[in-house]
Amino acid sequence: MPAATVLVVDDERNILTSVSRALGLEGYDVEVAGSAEIALDKIAKQSFDAILLDVQLPGIDGLQMLDELAKREVDTPVIMMSGHGTIDVAMEAIHRGADDFIEKPIGSDRLVLALRRSLRLRALQEENEDLRRRFGAGDTLLGQSAAIQSLREQVSLAARSNAAVLILGERGTGKELVAGAIHAGSARAGGPFEKLNCAAVPEGLIESELFGHEAGAFTGATKKRHGKFERAHGGTLFLDEVGDMPPQMQAKLLRVLQDGELERVGGGAPVRVDVRVVAATNKALEKEIEAGRFRADLFDRLNVLPLLVPPLRERPSDVPRLAEHFLELACETHDRPGKKISPGAMALLAAYPYPGNVRELRNLVERLVILTPGTLIGEAEARALLPTGAADPSQRYFRPETPIREMLEAAERDLITRALRYRDGHVTKTAADLGLERSHLYKKMRALGLRKPGGD
Numbered sequence: 001m002p003a004a005t006v007l008v009v010d011d012e013r014n015i016l017t018s019v020s021r022a023l024g025l026e027g028y029d030v031e032v033a034g035s036a037e038i039a040l041d042k043i044a045k046q047s048f049d050a051i052l053l054d055v056q057l058p059g060i061d062g063l064q065m066l067d068e069l070a071k072r073e074v075d076t077p078v079i080m081m082s083g084h085g086t087i088d089v090a091m092e093a094i095h096r097g098a099d100d101f102i103e104k105p106i107g108s109d110r111l112v113l114a115l116r117r118s119l120r121l122r123a124l125q126e127e128n129e130d131l132r133r134r135f136g137a138g139d140t141l142l143g144q145s146a147a148i149q150s151l152r153e154q155v156s157l158a159a160r161s162n163a164a165v166l167i168l169g170e171r172g173t174g175k176e177l178v179a180g181a182i183h184a185g186s187a188r189a190g191g192p193f194e195k196l197n198c199a200a201v202p203e204g205l206i207e208s209e210l211f212g213h214e215a216g217a218f219t220g221a222t223k224k225r226h227g228k229f230e231r232a233h234g235g236t237l238f239l240d241e242v243g244d245m246p247p248q249m250q251a252k253l254l255r256v257l258q259d260g261e262l263e264r265v266g267g268g269a270p271v272r273v274d275v276r277v278v279a280a281t282n283k284a285l286e287k288e289i290e291a292g293r294f295r296a297d298l299f300d301r302l303n304v305l306p307l308l309v310p311p312l313r314e315r316p317s318d319v320p321r322l323a324e325h326f327l328e329l330a331c332e333t334h335d336r337p338g339k340k341i342s343p344g345a346m347a348l349l350a351a352y353p354y355p356g357n358v359r360e361l362r363n364l365v366e367r368l369v370i371l372t373p374g375t376l377i378g379e380a381e382a383r384a385l386l387p388t389g390a391a392d393p394s395q396r397y398f399r400p401e402t403p404i405r406e407m408l409e410a411a412e413r414d415l416i417t418r419a420l421r422y423r424d425g426h427v428t429k430t431a432a433d434l435g436l437e438r439s440h441l442y443k444k445m446r447a448l449g450l451r452k453p454g455g456d
């Protein structure tokens, strides 16, 4: 890793010298500036990994400099250096976006520690942002089918309201992504997004997971603990697989939704919470209600805004866009850059019915990236990996947004190839099987660009 570059801004020459020396010894590249004006000039020409900034400067002072950096959208971490009696100003600086401050006289240990901490924090933030960009919600509901476009519109409408949302859809269709997008697009985006998978938590623990507990509420509860509801205060609580919530919990959840108040396990005063609930399930809740496994009154509370995420097989035109996206991710994750999916392979991918929906497509593409040695993922690789038999045969030849003539041609090409292979490439026998004149079959083969496999 190249050395981090640090800009030191101070009007006292001896501070510039001593700080430069200390940082130089630690292997940092150091630049100095005797005023904020000079520093801003340097920042316009070069990017720094960190800035050490004196609070008191002639001309533009430390605080004004922070504002100036914000205005220019420079998000380099800043550590303030404060002289005696300027600690309040340093605190103010933290409020305005500085990362840290150190007091003069500056000890080199303290300086290096603060710098390292800032750089590490920034690296983590960048990593987080990157992860969010790649996997998170935001605007990543990809696809151009009419179905997904309408879903995106519903998501943004739902985001603008504060009402409970119930997301329905088969496994792997993107329900969690939708929930995240609703939160990210809402006025609560700055607040927490908490998630509870109701199917994954043991029945006995679900209540304390949701509502928290007081110390001593049960064996093992040594400390007071906040539940998901309290942690989601001011934000959104995503109740995943809500159809699997035990009936007893359903009653308690209903009460919180009605009253906006909860009680931790083990008693104590009721706690007011401001939480928006978004729930999801792949179960048909109406059936669960009929069977007496889900409360109708809770359903009504959760189902204010129902959103249906359609299965992928009903929107095959989304497959190419999604496949390209997952290809890029997989190439990066597995460090195999520049792989491409051939049009033939893409057509095969688009025609597959995906019982596991988008998640299955994602896994398939990842496997293709790992298993294809060259850069081009071709038809053969795709065919080898696509689960056969599971495919609905009518889907094999279907390609989204394609004239029927082309789909029939693809089907004919495939059928003749198979028939020829069955007869070891014997054209006369194949023609007889297919009920065609031998010359007619030859003509078709030429037209379809087929050569007979092996001799005749």
Ligand SMILES: Nc1ncnc2c1ncn2[C@@H]1O[C@H](COP(=O)(O)OP(=O)(O)OP(=O)(O)O)[C@@H](O)[C@H]1O
Residues within 6 Å of the ligand: 135, 140, 141, 142, 143, 169, 170, 171, 172, 173, 174, 175, 176, 177, 178, 282, 322, 325, 358, 359, 362
């Ligand atoms: N429209 C989309 N655009 C981009 N990525 C998507 C889209 N839909 C789903 N995905 C991705 O597919 C995967 C599965 O999505 P998600 O976990 O949201 O599905 P789910 O419906 O919650 O599944 P399950 O019912 O199994 O919990 C995730 O990696 C998600 O990022």
Ligand SMILES: [Mg+2]
Residues within 6 Å of the ligand: 175, 176, 240
């Ligand atoms: Mg999910």
